[in-house]
Amino acid sequence: MAFLASDEEAEPVDLMNKRAVFKSWWLPIAFAMPQLLLIFFFFYWPATSVLTWAFSLEPAFGGVGERLFVGWDNFREVFADTEYWRSVSLSLLFAFGATALSMFIAFVLAICVDRQLKGSGLFRFFYIWPYAIAAPAVGLAFRFIFAPESGLIAVVNTWSPDLWNPAKFGSHAMILVVVCFAWKWIGYNFIFMTAGLQSIPRSLIEASAMDGSGPVRRAFDLQIPLLAPTLFFLLVLNLTESFVGPDTYGIVDLTTEGGPNKSTDVMVYRIVSEAFRGLNYSGAAAQSLVLIALIMLFTFIQFRYVERRVHYK
Amino acid sequence: MIERTPILNAVTYFIMFLGLLLILGPFWMIFAASTQSLAQVNTVPFNFMPGADFLHNLQAAWQRANLGPALFNSFVTSVLVMTGKIVVAALSAFAIVYFRSPLRHVFFWMVFLTLMLPLEVRVIPTYNIAADVFAPVRWLIQTLTGIELSLQWNLLNSYSGLVLPLIATATGTFLYRQFYMTLPDELAEAAKMDGARPWRFFIDILLPLSRTNMLALATIMFVYAWNQYLWPKLMTTEAEYRTAMVAMRTLVPSVNSLPEWNISMAGALIIMLPPLIVVAVLQRWFVRGLVSTEK
Numbered sequence: 001m002a003f004l005a006s007d008e009e010a011e012p013v014d015l016m017n018k019r020a021v022f023k024s025w026w027l028p029i030a031f032a033m034p035q036l037l038l039i040f041f042f043f044y045w046p047a048t049s050v051l052t053w054a055f056s057l058e059p060a061f062g063g064v065g066e067r068l069f070v071g072w073d074n075f076r077e078v079f080a081d082t083e084y085w086r087s088v089s090l091s092l093l094f095a096f097g098a099t100a101l102s103m104f105i106a107f108v109l110a111i112c113v114d115r116q117l118k119g120s121g122l123f124r125f126f127y128i129w130p131y132a133i134a135a136p137a138v139g140l141a142f143r144f145i146f147a148p149e150s151g152l153i154a155v156v157n158t159w160s161p162d163l164w165n166p167a168k169f170g171s172h173a174m175i176l177v178v179v180c181f182a183w184k185w186i187g188y189n190f191i192f193m194t195a196g197l198q199s200i201p202r203s204l205i206e207a208s209a210m211d212g213s214g215p216v217r218r219a220f221d222l223q224i225p226l227l228a229p230t231l232f233f234l235l236v237l238n239l240t241e242s243f244v245g246p247d248t249y250g251i252v253d254l255t256t257e258g259g260p261n262k263s264t265d266v267m268v269y270r271i272v273s274e275a276f277r278g279l280n281y282s283g284a285a286a287q288s289l290v291l292i293a294l295i296m297l298f299t300f301i302q303f304r305y306v307e308r309r310v311h312y313k
Numbered sequence: 314m315i316e317r318t319p320i321l322n323a324v325t326y327f328i329m330f331l332g333l334l335l336i337l338g339p340f341w342m343i344f345a346a347s348t349q350s351l352a353q354v355n356t357v358p359f360n361f362m363p364g365a366d367f368l369h370n371l372q373a374a375w376q377r378a379n380l381g382p383a384l385f386n387s388f389v390t391s392v393l394v395m396t397g398k399i400v401v402a403a404l405s406a407f408a409i410v411y412f413r414s415p416l417r418h419v420f421f422w423m424v425f426l427t428l429m430l431p432l433e434v435r436v437i438p439t440y441n442i443a444a445d446v447f448a449p450v451r452w453l454i455q456t457l458t459g460i461e462l463s464l465q466w467n468l469l470n471s472y473s474g475l476v477l478p479l480i481a482t483a484t485g486t487f488l489y490r491q492f493y494m495t496l497p498d499e500l501a502e503a504a505k506m507d508g509a510r511p512w513r514f515f516i517d518i519l520l521p522l523s524r525t526n527m528l529a530l531a532t533i534m535f536v537y538a539w540n541q542y543l544w545p546k547l548m549t550t551e552a553e554y555r556t557a558m559v560a561m562r563t564l565v566p567s568v569n570s571l572p573e574w575n576i577s578m579a580g581a582l583i584i585m586l587p588p589l590i591v592v593a594v595l596q597r598w599f600v601r602g603l604v605s606t607e608k
Contacts (some may be wrong), residue, residue, distance in 0.1 A: 046438035134540035
């Protein structure tokens with residue numbers, strides 16, 4: 001990863017240009033053509049449709065003709081809907097909960113593994129596994145593990161009925177989806193944190209050990225500050241992924257389906273179900289745009305922050 | 314490693330073991346459940362010992378979710394996405410890095426922008442275009458020349474439909490761009506001096522050098538494609554093009570039927586195995602791919 005690459009000062013390299021290049025006007029276009037066609041058909045055209053839909057309405061009764069331009073009306077309608085705001089706050093709760101839980105666990109594990117005690121390679125080998133498992137599979141597995149009448153947690157219901165029932169209580173359902181997402185992303189966060197920790201020069205750790213600092217002290221005063229860019233990057237990435245990522249959709253669809261009583265109806269899930277079940281394209285498109293604005297904000301912050309640290313060796 | 318800290322080491326091992334339980338616990342539960350009978354799997358508290366019904370459950374799950382064709386579809390899709398992505402990314406990054414055309418920056422930013430909008434938020438219009446790929450072409454020709462064409466190409470329920478939208482993102486392009494940037498300028502200079510044309514340089518020098526990159530990208534793309542859910546779910550209305558991930562939906566015990574979690578878990582086990590094998594066996598490449606695609 002570039003921003004972990006090296007701490008030695010890179011030569012002032014021209015980042016965008018090679019010294020030696022080939023001359024041809026049509027070859028680069030030919031080489032780029034497959035990608036250009038793909039992103040035109042499957043990215044830019046659909047993306048433009050989202051824009052047009054968000055600001056217009058389908059002609060009534062499925063009739064033919066021009067779409068009716070309605071300005072900001074679709075947005076007004078979306079924002080006036082209390083269900084929508086509920087979905088936004090649920091998404092925020094989900095995103096921050098899952099991110100915090102996942103990053104915390106991954107961080108503790110990464111710090112432990114980075115002490116390089118005997119056998120820690122084996123632990124590292126397994127800690128990466130959750131990332132290989134698809135979100136729907138995680139959802140299905142945890143639906144069983146956390147089921148109210150069988151699995152791991154069901155035992156609490158024998159002490160007192162309904163101590164744990166994600167099919168009945170919204171808060172329990174939310175905990176369930178947060179746990180699924182956090183568990184899956186432990187693997188990913190762990191990979192990046194160990195990569196970040198490994199790029200801290202060993203000599204720095206040793207020097208500070210010579211000065212008499214213990215491992216805990218070093219973790220707080222040395223490793224955490226030096227890991228800050230990685231942590232920040234992961235924070236942004238986890239938040240965006242849990243907000244709009246495919247994993248969120250897969251997990252919710254296989255565990256709670258947005259229920260009970262819409263208590264896990266997060267934004268991604270709502271958009272898709274509104275469009276395909278409710279057939280409300282314009283409303284869904286307007287909601288997508290709001291979501292996109294949020295992601296762009298996240299990505300912008302991330303790119304500005306990360307790009308400053310990019311060196312190419 | 315540098316000092317003796319017996320207590321802290323014990324604490325570290327303790328935490329690492331807890332972590333191992335947290336990670337491998339669910340895997341073990343899936344496995345144990347998939348070997349038990351219906352009665353065993355529904356006992357409370359959960360019995361962690363494997364039962365004797367493993368083969369029976371696998372068979373039941375295989376039939377119920379029709380896993381044979383589903384796994385085949387997943388496999389074909391994943392391999393196509395993997396190769397498609399590598400080819401497209403290697404070529405377009407070559408165009409960006411090794412030619413100084415004025416359109417280069419425009420192209421770079423066009424590709425970069427695709428990172429902003431995940432498939433989930435543009436899934437409906439993507440679905441529409443997959444149903445009628447040539448709609449933009451028809452529109453363009455009609456506005457330019459006034460001729461109405463009847464060109465049609467429907468991608469729903471086809472491998473192209475499963476694969477193409479997944480290739481249309483920027484991930485691999487940036488990985489390759491970054492890799493080309495790290496190559497010394499002298500390579501291209503020497504090649505040009507020897508009279509190599511761009512195509513020759515690409516085939517004989519860049520491709521062999523990027524073998525590592527290719528493997529890294531291949532592993533993450535395979536896992537990515539195999540684990541796709543929303544897109545295949547929406548666009549395969551016919552059962553014969555269903556992927557394994559979509560077929561998994563049929564394994565969820567419904568409210569009014571028997572809670573056959575043993576069969577669900579057996580199915581889940583089969584479906585999640587291929588990417589798990591890739592990650593476990595090719596872990597070095599997978600980690601490298603993951604770390605280097607994120608800019």
